[in-house]
Amino acid sequence: MSKSPLLKVILLGDGGVGKSSLMNRYVTSKFDSHLLHTIGVEFLNKELEVDGRRVTLQIWDTAGQERFRSLRTPFYRGSDCCLLTFSVDDGQSFSNLSNWKKEFAYYADVKDPDRFPFVVLGNKLDVPERQVSGEDARQWCRENGGHPYFETSAKEAVRRVLAADDGADRLVHANTVNLQRKSAPDSTCC
Numbered sequence: 202m203s204k205s206p207l208l209k210v211i212l213l214g215d216g217g218v219g220k221s222s223l224m225n226r227y228v229t230s231k232f233d234s235h236l237l238h239t240i241g242v243e244f245l246n247k248e249l250e251v252d253g254r255r256v257t258l259q260i261w262d263t264a265g266q267e268r269f270r271s272l273r274t275p276f277y278r279g280s281d282c283c284l285l286t287f288s289v290d291d292g293q294s295f296s297n298l299s300n301w302k303k304e305f306a307y308y309a310d311v312k313d314p315d316r317f318p319f320v321v322l323g324n325k326l327d328v329p330e331r332q333v334s335g336e337d338a339r340q341w342c343r344e345n346g347g348h349p350y351f352e353t354s355a356k357e358a359v360r361r362v363l364a365a366d367d368g369a370d371r372l373v374h375a376n377t378v379n380l381q382r383k384s385a386p387d388s389t390c391c
């Protein structure tokens with residue numbers, strides 16, 4: 202049998218917006234409220250079936266803090282999809298999306314960023330003090346290339362999984378993001 206195609210997906214966004222938490226949530230049901238900042242990059246592979254075809258999703262989690270810039274940028278090349286992540290309780294992380302997009306396009310050598318499959322994630326939906334509305338985020342996506350937008354909560358997702366769990370020690374079967382989908386104005390994806 203032929204090897205399943207590899208899809209490289211990279212998570213970018215300010216330090217602390219929850220990139221590592223989202224990646225951890227995708228693999229196990231763990232949520233750590235005292236997670237340490239990532240240094241450099243980490244990745245994991247996940248086998249998926251999309252429309253009847255097996256693919257290997259290779260998720261790259263990067264360090265968002267400015268001081269780690271030179272450690273993360275060499276890993277942008279060859280990405281098939283870029284997840285631009287901000288936190289809905291942090292307006293600055295939302296304002297920085299344009300910078301993340303530019304940084305990615307430059308180091309990944311993307312010729313036409315508006316045609317590249319970026320997906321925008323607004324994380325920490327569970328936090329009550331929201332600074333960025335869903336409408337603001339959707340507007341940014343519309344004006345910057347029509348990127349799909351999903352609201353997420355690494356924390357709430359894990360809570361729900363644990364609540365639904367009957368106590369068996371099992372792995373989470375995470376939702377998959379449909380990269381073909383053009384826009385999803387009201388979608389939430391935990």
Ligand SMILES: Nc1nc2c(ncn2[C@@H]2O[C@H](COP(=O)(O)OP(=O)(O)OP(=O)(O)O)[C@@H](O)[C@H]2O)c(=O)[nH]1
Pocket residue numbers: 214215216217218219220221222223232233234235236237238239240263264265266324325326327328353354355356357
């Ligand atoms: N309330 C809440 N807290 C979250 C959520 N996701 C992450 N956090 C918390 O936010 C903090 C930062 O999360 P990380 O996943 O380390 O953030 P990061 O984007 O990987 O940060 P860097 O590695 O520095 O780039 C941690 O204390 C997490 O527990 C969420 O959905 N809700």
Ligand SMILES: [Mg+2]
Pocket residue numbers: 220221222237238239262263264265
């Ligand atoms: Mg991290």
